[in-house]
Amino acid sequence: MESSTRTGFAKRRRSLQGPFLSEDNIDVQSDVYIWNSLLSGYAKSSMFNEALDVFRRLLNCPICVADSYTYPNVIKACGALGIEFHGRMIHGVVVKSGYVCDVVVASSLVGMYAKFNLFGDSRILALSLQNDVVLCKSLINVYFACKDHCSARLVSENNIDVQSDVYIWNSLLSGYAKSSMFNEALEVFRRLLNCPFCVADSYTYPNVIKACGALGREFHGRVIHSVVVKSEHVCDVVVASSLVGMYAKFNLLGDSVQVFDEMPERDVACWNAVMSCFYQSGEAEKALELFDRRF
Template identity: 30%
Template sequence: MNGLVRKWEFLFNNTAKYKSFSSWRNSHVHIKDSHDYIYLLKRCCSRKTLKQIHAQIIVADYVQNPFVASKVLGKYIEYAAKGMEDARKVFDQLPERDVFLWNIILQGYSKHGPFADAWSYYVEMLVAGAAADQYTFPFMLKACGGAKEIKMGQVIHGQIVKSGFALDVFVGNALVAFYGKCEEVSSSREMFDEMSQRDIVSWNSMISAYVVNGRHNEGLELFHVMLNDETISPDQATLVAILPACGQQSALKEGLWIHSYIVKSCMELDAAFGSGLISFYANIGRLRPAKLIFDRVNDKNIVVWNAMIRAYGTHGHADEAIKLFSQLVDAGLRPDGLIFLCLLSACSHARMISEGLELFEKMEEYRVEKRAEHYACVIDLYSRAGLIDEAMKFINKMPIDAGKDAYGALLGACRIHNNIQVAEQVAKRLFDLDPENAGRYLILIKMYEDTGRHQDAAKLRTQLKDRKIRRPVGSSAIEVDYTFHTFGAEDETHPFKDQIFDTLHKLEIVMIDETTVVDQCVMNS
């Protein structure tokens, strides 16, 4: 045993001399059995070396060894970021496959895709007579969630129940995550509530399901419940999942607590934490701490840069956003479509026309696809500056059809600059693209009324009524004892509505009394 250890120490301590597997093989170090190959596979650190080791395994006739085969397959999946072709070839050539090998290939497709291939291999597995276990089902649910195939996932759910794995924590967590990815948050919560045992992944999956689907209040409420549970403590994934909700809901207390918890727990301020904290501070209007966080993140990836650029752009610091873009390029990173979207939006709000158009042209230089939202930003750029005709010319030259966002920006500009002729053309287009949006009708109605065209305004109001198109009701929210209460206009569904309306009535009386006192003071003066 000691001799084998010394052999491997010699082998891997001389990597400068033996640059490839072939040079190792040709040296005086000889590989004797399957354990040697497994050790090599564990230490393998490149796809090229893996192929060399695999070739020698085939020559040595160890490819039939199920343990060696599983290690080779696992390694190919580890390097499968550019595709699963090599892993597929290895798997398809295996003469015998147990559930462990089937799970490895399913794990690869659930992680790297194509997700449809995971389903194909799963069916082939069942036909071959292999029984799915508690690891098979989570891999399949992950693939179904990635493809948002709700029906396929529900079939898997049914098989889970029949197989008796519904109470398994690992499987339960996968069900919570699957329904969350498919935007079935109520089903996610149902799975979460039915779990007899929960671990930190269970809580993280449910919180993430709420936040990703825009139900930030409920995510924060569940986060508070978790903090009050003495059997569980938040980890990095918990904090990363809940930070976007803190920013969206301006939950200052929770966001500051998370930042303090990160510092006190000596957690590394990595890219995930950094981007989340930058967005949080930006959303509550604190650019200085956002920039401090940005400066302290060592492994800045494109997400971190994007968070800071968006923070500057949102608060009207377009110049700073453009400077940061230059630094990003100098750092050797390649900007993506989201970066350009944030920059274009910043230039639009700052009315920096030439800078915005220059950035739009630079997208081709960096081989970034110009999508509908980028064109909409350029239209908004022209519109905010009052260049309505230029915006219309740009729309007519676009290689893609302008969407509702682009026409919506133009209609808003027509309202500001009182251009009723273009507004009518744009509104008619919007009524086709976005027929249920009452705001589009109301803008044109207001313009008609401002120009004295009351009959046209009345016709549009009649259309709104006949089509039963209603403007979304405005709402407000308040946090009381770690619980968020949302109120809509004329909303009588809240469980404490009697107390609320009673308080409002009392406030109204106080306001009337105060107004009377002021009027008397004015009259006496």
């Protein structure tokens, strides 16, 4: 499907750039949405040189100005082509245009520098923008995607505004858990518990519980279970399912079933977790009985 889309776009590119963006078609040239559509089409089709050519023509167009939707595709093209010089030039244009504080644009720049393995530049950019909580969350996700875990952590440090937002902590926890950096995830959770500006929510606990299960830390798992109960998030389906799965990893069938039975509602993941616990404990018949209960 993607290949056919790319081929179709390639066949139409002359008709797009020809009459649409000709000097005689002033109405179309003055509409930034047309330029952005071309840029997006080329970027999605991995036709990055063509995307840069369109951007060059847009910059030279006297009747149209790029906006925040223009730059991400151009920045993506520079990163994909490995053209550091052009990337830095476009970064300069972005700064002059005032769009450097836009979440998507800034995240694209961070990702581009990470692709160039210029993590120093990436960190400087992030630190200069770290007062924006929404942007910080996006930057953390970009850093984890680029495997720059150090920068992801630095974004959240020494900034009270950021530390007071649970979404930032959750982004860190999720990033570490997805990267199988479970000790780091538990350390972040410890810091969150000691943070006077923020309180964990239902999105916090599943990643912490996952870390305990992966590390085989039963004691820590039970402590976190008690914290969950006190926080009243134990009724959350995802949190409770995570607890069922954790106890299943510890081969603690009784605890897993107890959490399962106390759940006010259950999803497919929870049923699968508790049945898997029975199978792992050699209780295949009980797993089948539970399966019958489900239906």
